[in-house]
Amino acid sequence: MSGIVVSAPPISSGDAVADFERNRLALIRARRSKEILFAFLFAAMFVFSVIVGEVNIATLVEGVPGFFNYISDTIPPIRADSVVADVREWYWAFPKWLMLLFDTVVIAFLGTFIGTVGALVFCFAGSRNLVSSGWVYFIARRLTEIARAVPELVYAMIFVFAFGLGPLPGVLAIAVHSAGALGKLFAEVNENVDMGTVEGVRASGGNWFQIIRLAVIPQVLPNYLSYALLRFEINVRSAAVIGFVGAGGVGQELMFVIRQFVYTDVSALVLMIIVTVSLIDMSCEKLRHRFIPEQQTA
């Protein structure tokens, strides 16, 4: 530490510090007032929603015991000296339910797959940076918007009406909604690609398809895979729910036992669904992280 001696002029350094502190204080004050404004707006919206939504604390409190009673009613007695027999009785239709659960997962898988293909068809036309025609972009974007604006459950009801009960309307409902949801996400990924790479292929004489294939897809594929897997996780849950309107799988059976007040069957099915969904969630998450390792570090 010998040799060079740095001596800053004290007056100007003092000024700089004072200036900085003054600016910092002003900045903090400005930020504080903005924060207070946001907090106020949030509180106002909360109160407004509670009033409009007729959220009544008394009703809520009264309902709580009923909620817990229902749950305890659905759980069968399991005695210590006959655990195996009791569980066996609880899960009396286990093979059938397992098959139905498998159906649900298959519905989700097929729906996600077809939806992903649909999303791929629309996402390039729906990317501002990849199409020169405003019309093509506008139509592609509106189509994906319509596809995802309608919930799966509504599509399922329409398709059950059109094609009858069973897994087919379920697959279609999930496919259409997923195509819309993924189409938007894919298009947004496309809009973030490095345009230099795109320009590189264009400058070599590449046409639109070559640009998409050689410059865009290598950049976006890991993100596509990650989003499609995330969608699959969501769709397994959706597939269980859309069974309620007759679109196949375990949901259809769950609706049936709820209507028939077969209490223990309800808990048995719900437990199976929870375990399956959690397992799929966990494995999909692992897979997704493998596709995009750099997102973990970023």
Place this chain on the structure above:
Amino acid sequence: MLKIDGLSKHYSTVKAVDDVSLEIPTGQMVGIIGRSGAGKSTLLRLINRLADPTGGALSCDGVDVTALTGRDLRQWRSRCAMIFQQFNLVNRLDVITNVLIGRVGHRPTLSTLVKKFTVAERALAIQALHRLDMDVQALQRAETLSGGQQQRVAIARALMQEPQILLADEPIASLDPRNATRVMEALQTINREDGITVMVNLHHLDTAQEYCDRIIGMAAGRVVFDGQAKDLTASLAREIYGQESEDAGIAELPDIPVSAPIPKPAAAVAVAGA
């Protein structure tokens, strides 16, 4: 011969390229100099037709390039290769595939979509890489290479296009001096051995003087100098570079034309040797 006649590109308020007329004989090595915003990149992009001119004409060997559309336009781009300051490779693809992308204009679309190329093309690609001393890295992902290596891959890709003209937009601006020298030497070799016309945008005057047969100086979209390095005077250079004169390294220029090339500043030589 490339003939540029009154070529202009006006953005709403800016005249990026303004009434430029030039004749570039086949096989010439041309350096384009000028300060930031002078219109150098825009001029090259107009020639390759990555940008469309708002006025004027551009023709090559009698063919009106400004009128080309669709397939003919893409053929023109493939004959008129371009390399960029930021290399613009496909990072996630390996080096050899990046080089083979130079064939997109020569192959049916479908075969390029499945990245199917012939053995002969692969051989050509490896030879191009070998020329640039990059064949060892052929199977490496482009993003794992250094900047200088990436630029050499980009040159190999350009060579694969079997171009008549090679346009280079500040190819050495992101490189350290040693890599810059390698890239400039590669461009010079391609120009001399293959007879390919090379037009290269450069920020530094010394580089242009060292490698180019002809220097074109641009300012505010117009050509303000067109001649040989020795004809460039300090006052002209100052006009071209304006405020940026000092970092373009023209302080040493005499006010009268000199016939001998200007010696490099000692500092630059020292860094280049490092």
